[in-house]
Amino acid sequence: MDSIEPFTGKGSEEVASEAVSAGVSDYLQKRGGTERYTLLANRITNLVTQHRAEERLKTRVQQQEAVADLGQYALTGCGLDALFERAVESVAAGLNTEYSKVLEYRPADNKFLLRAGVGWQSGLVGEAAVGAGEESQAGYTLQTEEPVVVEDLRTESRFSGPSLLLDHGVVSGISVIIGTTTEPWGVLGAHTSERRPFTEDDITFVRGVANTLTNAIEREQLEGTLRQAEQRYKTLLENFPSGGVFLFDDDLRYLVARGEGLSAFGLTPADVEGKTLTEVFPPAVVERQKPKYRAALDGETQVWTQEYEGRQYRLSTLPVTGSSDKQLGMVVSMDITGLSASV
Structure with missing residues (x-):
């Protein structure tokens, strides 16, 4: 019954x-x-x-789970394109909308590029552009830190609808900035072809997805900056004149070995990196350098000269703090053969 x-x-x-x-x-x-x-x-x-009320609670829980799942996915190293695809799918499903999109702001052109989306005509993702002026919902969203909700685009007075929305018969929608108004990356949006309201829970959901994307983008940008800095650092070391730079750990294992001086002994970074002091150099060299390596790991800096294969070198060992505050050591070797003064 x-x-x-x-x-x-x-x-x-x-x-x-x-x-x-x-x-x-x-x-x-x-x-x-x-x-x-x-x-x-x-x-x-x-x-x-x-x-x-029960349905609203169920929907809110599902939306919260979707944001949490997206955050976990962002930490898997999936890449931004895959993350954007997952985000628009989550937004469309979480709001039950026909359309969703990630727009990337291109300040040089003052336009948005449709980076990812659900429901749009084939061929538009990656190609379609939207104006960033106040004539578009996305452009208007860029000017405010608050989510923008449109109940009926046909009667909207704050901005006009761009062709991307009009061509798809969009009536209602919600959009949130990705990034900040001072450093905007783009806009996240969802739309329907029928008039419908969006609740505070819906706004919180879209905002949560946008925040997840913002964090992932900032992390990607930071990692890119670090990669560039690391590459410049390696380039500098590889071209270190008449000598070499060596970074070692507490096992006296070389983590980095670069410099023009390596080739003078027929060595490459691959011949040294990953190997210990005793695996690379003869016992006579090891006997003199090992105590100085240990001193560097204990926080002491030392400078000395040493002959190796008929050439004179000035060497410096010094302490270096690595990642997670791990103590490392560095050796800087300079060929001073023929110089009038040496240490």
Whole structure:
């Protein structure tokens, strides 16, 4: 028996009892007058309100889980393109919208590029451009830190609809900036072809996805900056004149070995990196250098000269703090053969 509210006449307590046992939520006794209809209407209203509240809670939980899942996915090293695809799919599913998009702001052209999307005509993702002026919802969104909600684009007075939205019959939508107003990266949006409202929970959801994308983009930019700095550092070391630079750990294992001086001994970085002091150099060199390596790991800087294969070198060992505050050591070797002064 369905969970409905049946009318029962007097003397039907047995029927009512069986109905409740079968899962009926409530029942009303038949009686004269209209009071029973008012009571029935109130109970139906309460049940509908309760059902809607339960559905909203279910949707909010699903949206929160989607943001959490996206955050975990962002940490897998998936790359921005894959993350954008996952984001627009999550937004479209979480809001039950026909369209969703990630727009990348191109300040040189003052336009947005459609980087990822759901529902748009084939061939538009990666190609379609949207103006960044206030004539578009995205452009307007770029000017504010608050989410922009459009109930009906046909009557919208704050901005006009760009062709991307108009060509798809978009009526309602929501958009949020990715990044900040001072350093905007782009806009995240979702749209429908039918008029519909967006709740505060919907706004929080889209904002959460946008924040996840912002964090991932900033992390990618930082890693790119670090990679560039590392490459410049390696280039500098590789061209270190008449000598070499060596970074070693507490096992006296070389982590980095670069410099023009390596080739003078027929060595390459690959011949040295990953090997220990004793695996690279002869016992006589190891005997003199090992105590100085240990001193560097203990925080002491030393400078000395040493002959190796008929040439004179000035060497410096010094302490270096690595990642996670791990103590490392560095050796800087300079060929001073033929110089009038040496240390």
